[in-house]
Amino acid sequence: MPFRQEVHFCALALNGESIVAKGSNGTTFRNEVLAALPLVELEPLRLLLTRVRWTNGQALYEPGERIEHVYFVEEGLASVVAEADDANSRVEAGMAGRESMAGLSALLDPETTSFNRVFVQMAGVAYRMTAPALLESVVTMPTLRRLLFRALDASMAQVAQTAVCNSRHSLPERLARWLLFAHDRVDGDELPLTQAFLSIMLGVRRSGVTIADLPPEEWTPGYADFASACSGVMYPMAEWIR
Numbered sequence: 001m002p003f004r005q006e007v008h009f010c011a012l013a014l015n016g017e018s019i020v021a022k023g024s025n026g027t028t029f030r031n032e033v034l035a036a037l038p039l040v041e042l043e044p045l046r047l048l049l050t051r052v053r054w055t056n057g058q059a060l061y062e063p064g065e066r067i068e069h070v071y072f073v074e075e076g077l078a079s080v081v082a083e084a085d086d087a088n089s090r091v092e093a094g095m096a097g098r099e100s101m102a103g104l105s106a107l108l109d110p111e112t113t114s115f116n117r118v119f120v121q122m123a124g125v126a127y128r129m130t131a132p133a134l135l136e137s138v139v140t141m142p143t144l145r146r147l148l149f150r151a152l153d154a155s156m157a158q159v160a161q162t163a164v165c166n167s168r169h170s171l172p173e174r175l176a177r178w179l180l181f182a183h184d185r186v187d188g189d190e191l192p193l194t195q196a197f198l199s200i201m202l203g204v205r206r207s208g209v210t211i212a213d214l215p216p217e218e219w220t221p222g223y224a225d226f227a228s229a230c231s232g233v234m235y236p237m238a239e240w241i242r
Helices: 003-014 032-036 039-046 131-140 142-168 171-184 195-202 221-229
Strands: 050-054 059-061 069-083 090-096 117-130 211-213 239-241
Touching: 032 142, 039 142, 050 069, 069 131, 090 117, 090 142, 090 171, 117 131, 131 142, 142 171, 171 195
Parallel strands: none
Antiparallel strands: 050 117, 059 117, 069 090, 069 117, 211 239
């Protein structure tokens, strides 16, 4: 799939507006799953939620660790990172923002463990819930069950499309794609990024990441697509990664 088409496909398939049908339950929840629930489901669910703050770099799950809690994201961004035998061989495989929750695989098995490392890439706020309570809730709450399984399906599509992107697209195109995904899930036009995280996201060595400003006429098609959608983010991120 050409890069321009893939960005459009991923935006349609994975952003909150397509995963969750916007609802109006009169609450102040920013998480799009919680905000779409009917009050008959939300009110009992609210009693099971604990509001927590996320900090940058905070580990949510480690490989092989049992998923004891899930997180409905209100603000911030969690990254799913796949690791090879070499601790330095890491690449981002997915992300979770307020369109969904972190820990979706807990829907499949009460004893499930995390296959990847999941950590907070952008600090924020989430509502934490125990995995057993989630499994009990989806049995009696059909809207919650439908929305979360749609989110799980979209998450698997994201992982599959990321694999294609990482193998077929140039580094600047991969960066532009990630910026688009991240911007869909955060407020404002500032994305706090570090060279270390960029190396993980792109699957390259940190020492090999060189960033240099380029004028707009030299942006790749991927950059141009992103710039047209969000010039405020693109201007300071007009970068070429060699």
